[in-house]
Amino acid sequence: MSYPPGYRIERERSRVGKAGDAARAKAIQAAIELFSTSGYNKTSIAEVAIRTGLSQSGLLHHFPNKSALLSAVLEQREKEDTEFLFGDGDAPMGWVAFDSLVALVARNSTRPEWIGLFVRISAEATEPAHPAHEWMLNHYLSIRSWLGQAIEHGQKTGEILPDAPSEAIVRNTIAVLDGLQQQWVAEPHSMSMVAELRVYLHGLRATWGTPQR
Amino acid sequence: MSYPPGYRIERERSRVGKAGDAARAKAIQAAIELFSTSGYNKTSIAEVAIRTGLSQSGLLHHFPNKSALLSAVLEQREKEDTEFLFGDGDAPMGWVAFDSLVALVARNSTRPEWIGLFVRISAEATEPAHPAHEWMLNHYLSIRSWLGQAIEHGQKTGEILPDAPSEAIVRNTIAVLDGLQQQWVAEPHSMSMVAELRVYLHGLRATWGTPQR
DNA sequence: GTCTATACCTCGATAGAC
DNA sequence: GTCTATCGAGGTATAGAC
Numbered sequence: 004m005s006y007p008p009g010y011r012i013e014r015e016r017s018r019v020g021k022a023g024d025a026a027r028a029k030a031i032q033a034a035i036e037l038f039s040t041s042g043y044n045k046t047s048i049a050e051v052a053i054r055t056g057l058s059q060s061g062l063l064h065h066f067p068n069k070s071a072l073l074s075a076v077l078e079q080r081e082k083e084d085t086e087f088l089f090g091d092g093d094a095p096m097g098w099v100a101f102d103s104l105v106a107l108v109a110r111n112s113t114r115p116e117w118i119g120l121f122v123r124i125s126a127e128a129t130e131p132a133h134p135a136h137e138w139m140l141n142h143y144l145s146i147r148s149w150l151g152q153a154i155e156h157g158q159k160t161g162e163i164l165p166d167a168p169s170e171a172i173v174r175n176t177i178a179v180l181d182g183l184q185q186q187w188v189a190e191p192h193s194m195s196m197v198a199e200l201r202v203y204l205h206g207l208r209a210t211w212g213t214p215q216r
Numbered sequence: 217m218s219y220p221p222g223y224r225i226e227r228e229r230s231r232v233g234k235a236g237d238a239a240r241a242k243a244i245q246a247a248i249e250l251f252s253t254s255g256y257n258k259t260s261i262a263e264v265a266i267r268t269g270l271s272q273s274g275l276l277h278h279f280p281n282k283s284a285l286l287s288a289v290l291e292q293r294e295k296e297d298t299e300f301l302f303g304d305g306d307a308p309m310g311w312v313a314f315d316s317l318v319a320l321v322a323r324n325s326t327r328p329e330w331i332g333l334f335v336r337i338s339a340e341a342t343e344p345a346h347p348a349h350e351w352m353l354n355h356y357l358s359i360r361s362w363l364g365q366a367i368e369h370g371q372k373t374g375e376i377l378p379d380a381p382s383e384a385i386v387r388n389t390i391a392v393l394d395g396l397q398q399q400w401v402a403e404p405h406s407m408s409m410v411a412e413l414r415v416y417l418h419g420l421r422a423t424w425g426t427p428q429r
Numbered sequence: 430g431t432c433t434a435t436a437c438c439t440c441g442a443t444a445g446a447c
Numbered sequence: 448g449t450c451t452a453t454c455g456a457g458g459t460a461t462a463g464a465c
Contacts, residue, residue, distance in 0.1 A: 026448085040343060045257050047440060060443085061449045069441070119342065126339030129332070129401045130253060139402060171415035174399060174407060181398050182391025188342045189352060194387060202384035210419040239430085260458060273461085274431045282459070 030055040039119030070134035100153035167211035252332030283347035313366035380424035
C-alpha cells in the first residue's frame with residue numbers, strides 16, 4: 004500500500020542538545036493546544052506558527068513538515084506519561100497498577116489539553132495512513148502488555164483470583180479510561196473522571212479480587 | 217460566539233416522501249462509508265459524489281451543503297439504533313437494559329462502518345463548532361437518561377442494590393461501550409466486543425446486583 | 430436533476446533574500 | 448534563523464446551460 008504524500012511520520016534528526024531551542028519548545032506547546040481542540044488534520048501549521056510567534060516558514064525551519072511536528076508532540080506526551088507512571092523504577096504490579104491509573108487520570112485532569120489531544124488524535128489515527136497510526140498501535144500494545152502482566156503477577160501473589168479473565172479486564176479497563184476521557188472532553192468538567200474510575204475499580208476488586216481477610 | 221461559515225447544521229427542508237429519491241439514499245450510504253474511515257472534516261463531498269455516481273454539483277442538488285449531508289447520516293443512524301433498542305415498545309429497564317446493549321453491540325459488530333462512524337464523528341464533534349456537536353451532546357444525554365432510569369427501576373424492583381452509585385455506573389458503562397469501539401476500530405476484528413462487554417456486565421451484577429436466590 | 434465551468438479560499442511546502 | 452513570495456493542489460459552493 005502506498006501512502007499519500009506527507010502522510011508518513013518523518014523522524015526528525017536527533018537533535019544535539021544545543022541550547023537556544025526555545026522556539027522549538029514553544030511550537031510544540033502551541034501544537035499541543037491546537038491539536039487537542041481541532042485535531043491534527045484540521046489545524047494548520049500556519050496557526051501553530053502564529054501562536055508560536057513565527058511565520059509559517061519560520062516554523063518549518065524547526066520541523067521538516069507537519070507530521071514531524073506531530074511526532075515531537077507525541078514523543079513528549081509518551082515520555083511524560085511513562086515517567087509519571089513508572090518513574091525510574093519498575094512498573095507497578097497487581098492492583099497497585101490499576102491504582103496508578105487513577106493517579107495518572109487525576110494528574111491529567113489538571114491538563115485538559117492532554118486529554119483532548121489523546122481523544123482527537125487516537126480517533127484520527129484509526130486511519131492506517133494517519134501519521135500517528137503506528138504510535139497509537141504501540142501505545143495500546145504497551146498498556147495491554149503492562150496491565151496483562153500486572154494481573155498475572157497479582158494472580159501469583161494471590162490478590163487476584165486465578166480465573167479472572169485477564170484479557171477482558173485489560174481491554175475493559177482501557178476502554179473505561181478512553182471512554183471517560185471522551186465524555187470529559189465532550190462536556191468539560193461535567194464529572195470527575197477519578198470518582199467514576201474509582202467505582203469501576205471497586206467493582207473489579209469486588210469481582211476478581213480475593214476476599215480480604 | 218460566531219461560527220465559521222458552513223459550520224452550522226443546516227436542517228434540510230422536510231422532504232415530502234416523493235419516490236425516486238434513490239440518489240439521495242445512495243449518497244447517504246456513500247457518506248457513511250467515507251465518514252466512518254476518514255471522518256467528516258477530511259472527506260470531501262466530491263468523493264462522496266463519485267461513490268454515488270454523481271458529479272459534485274449533482275450531489276449538492278440533493279443536499280444544500282456538506283453539513284446537511286452529515287445531518288442526514290446522523291438522523292438515520294439515530295433512527296435505526298433507537299428502533300433496534302426500543303422497537304415500538306417501552307425502553308427496557310433494570311439489568312435487561314444492560315443486556316440490550318450487548319445485543320446492540322452484537323448487531324453493530326456486523327456493520328463496521330457504523331462503529332467507525334461513531335468513533336470518528338464523536339471525537340471530531342468534541343469541538344463546539346462542529347456540525348455534529350449538538351447531536352453528540354443529545355446522544356449522550358439520552359443514553360444517560362435511559363440507563364439512569366433503568367437503574368432506578370432495578371432498585372425499586374429489588375434486583376439492584378439501593379446503594380449502587382447510579383451515575384458512575386451509567387458513565388462507566390457508556391465509557392466501556394465507546395472505548396471498546398475505539399479499540400475495535402483501531403485494530404479491526406482484534407477481539408470480540410461482545411465477549412469483553414459481557415465480562416464487564418458480569419462484574420456489574422456481581423458488585424451491585426442483589427444476591428441470587 | 431444533472432452537468433461543466435468557475436470563483437474563491439485555505440493549505441503544505443519550497444525558493445531565495447536578508 | 449527568520450522572513451516574503453509564490454507555486455500547486457485540493458476544497459466548498461454557486462452560476463448557468465442542457
